[in-house]
Amino acid sequence: MPLKLSNLKIGDSFSEQICKNLSRTQIVQYAGASGDFNPIHHDQLYTEQIAGYPSVFAHGMLTMGMTGKMLTNRVGVGRLTSFGVRFTAQVFPGATLTATATVSNIRQENGMDIVDLNVSTVDEEGIQVISGNASAILDP
Amino acid sequence: MAVKRFPIEAGHVMTFARAIGDNNPAYFDGAATNEGEDRIIMSPPTFVEASAHFDPDYLLRPKIGEDWFGSGETPTGKSSSKKDQRGSDKYSNGLHAEQRYIYHKNLRVGDVLSAITRPGKTWEKVGKRGGKLTFSELITEYRDQNNELVITATMVGVSTERAATSKEE
Numbered sequence: 001m002p003l004k005l006s007n008l009k010i011g012d013s014f015s016e017q018i019c020k021n022l023s024r025t026q027i028v029q030y031a032g033a034s035g036d037f038n039p040i041h042h043d044q045l046y047t048e049q050i051a052g053y054p055s056v057f058a059h060g061m062l063t064m065g066m067t068g069k070m071l072t073n074r075v076g077v078g079r080l081t082s083f084g085v086r087f088t089a090q091v092f093p094g095a096t097l098t099a100t101a102t103v104s105n106i107r108q109e110n111g112m113d114i115v116d117l118n119v120s121t122v123d124e125e126g127i128q129v130i131s132g133n134a135s136a137i138l139d140p
Numbered sequence: 141m142a143v144k145r146f147p148i149e150a151g152h153v154m155t156f157a158r159a160i161g162d163n164n165p166a167y168f169d170g171a172a173t174n175e176g177e178d179r180i181i182m183s184p185p186t187f188v189e190a191s192a193h194f195d196p197d198y199l200l201r202p203k204i205g206e207d208w209f210g211s212g213e214t215p216t217g218k219s220s221s222k223k224d225q226r227g228s229d230k231y232s233n234g235l236h237a238e239q240r241y242i243y244h245k246n247l248r249v250g251d252v253l254s255a256i257t258r259p260g261k262t263w264e265k266v267g268k269r270g271g272k273l274t275f276s277e278l279i280t281e282y283r284d285q286n287n288e289l290v291i292t293a294t295m296v297g298v299s300t301e302r303a304a305t306s307k308e309e
Contacts, residue, residue: 019161026159033152033159033190038200039210051213060236061189065160068185077166077182084240084294 002076005106005113005138013102014074018066018121022095030062053090060087060137063097067121070099075115075136085119085132089119096124101134113138146194146253146282153183153249156190181249185241188282188291191255237275238296245290252285260294271301 005045019026028042036059039046047056071080091097098121105116115138121130150169157167160212166182192198204209208217247253260277275298282291 026161029155030159034155034189035198036189036200037202037210043210045211045215046209046217061186061239062160064239065156065162065186065189066186069160069162069164072162072164072185077164078246080185080241082240082241082242083185084238086238087236 002079002139003074003115003136003138007139008103008106008115010103010106011107013100014070015098015100016070016073018070018097018099020096022091022093022097024056024093027058027062027093030059030065034059034061036061045069053093057093058091058095060091063087063091063121063130066097067099067119067132071101071117071119071134071136074101075117075134079136079138081135081137083119083134085130087129088131089123089127089128089129091123095129097121099127099130104133108120108136113140143191143194143253143255144193146188146255148162148183148187148247148249148251148253150181150249151192152190153181153187156187157184160184160186183247183249186239187247188241188253188255188280188293191282192251220296234297234299236295237298239268240294242292243290244292245284245288247282247284247290251290253282253290255280255282267300274299 002091024042031041033087038059040051040053040056041059042056044056056066067085070082070123100120101117103119107114107116115136117134117136119130119134120128121133122128142293153167154169157164164186167184169181180238192201210217257278257280261278262274265273265275275296278295280293280295281289282293284290
């Protein structure tokens, strides 16, 4: 259900657990769907011995995609006008992630009511893995 | 990147939605609609990343008949019985730093996109863990079958002098 202007105020916040105990298989699933087969996301031998990382880790875009799920669950599908993130830490297998959106502004643009959101995704230790923002069209 | 034709297909949207753990019915073939309405399947906000499948030159996909830089018989993909001079770690010091989308129109199953990428800004920073960091933007415009702009995507990549990871500290 799209968000309604009448039900919203600055400071409101929405959270959702977007993955629990992230599996290597889900990372592989994302590689297949997205087409990004960089071995650092699924190939432990290459990642440890050649690339120099302790483990394979999730595509940043998998974390952004899961964070987008939290947004569309709250603002509605087809409502976003922008969505941008910085990847602030790597996400390793086993991670449990929670994404939060906080209303930072409510404004009008081209005759439409728009909500601006600060977006943050953290892991089970509270380490932020995504920091960003999004804007979405509101219903009256 | 230049993608001449990126058809938005129901099965592809379904597999992408599953991969990001999103079971919103709007992304599936059985999408719920009101009686009498045409069924419209939407795409998740980051779905255009899957245009990589339609980029013939995309570097991070094994190509039929070509060597791959991931592991096989050895960690590098090189055969232990041959001398192979390929730089097998040439992609491993690049990471995705930022991603931004501006949505101009909704993207739906049945649309056919094309995409053209141009370089944006480049800058440098000294990182805590990875030495010198070089950032560069790539800006991609996705247009539909009517040549209308659907999504503008900006990817910021960062290359590091050595592997950077938060779990080592």
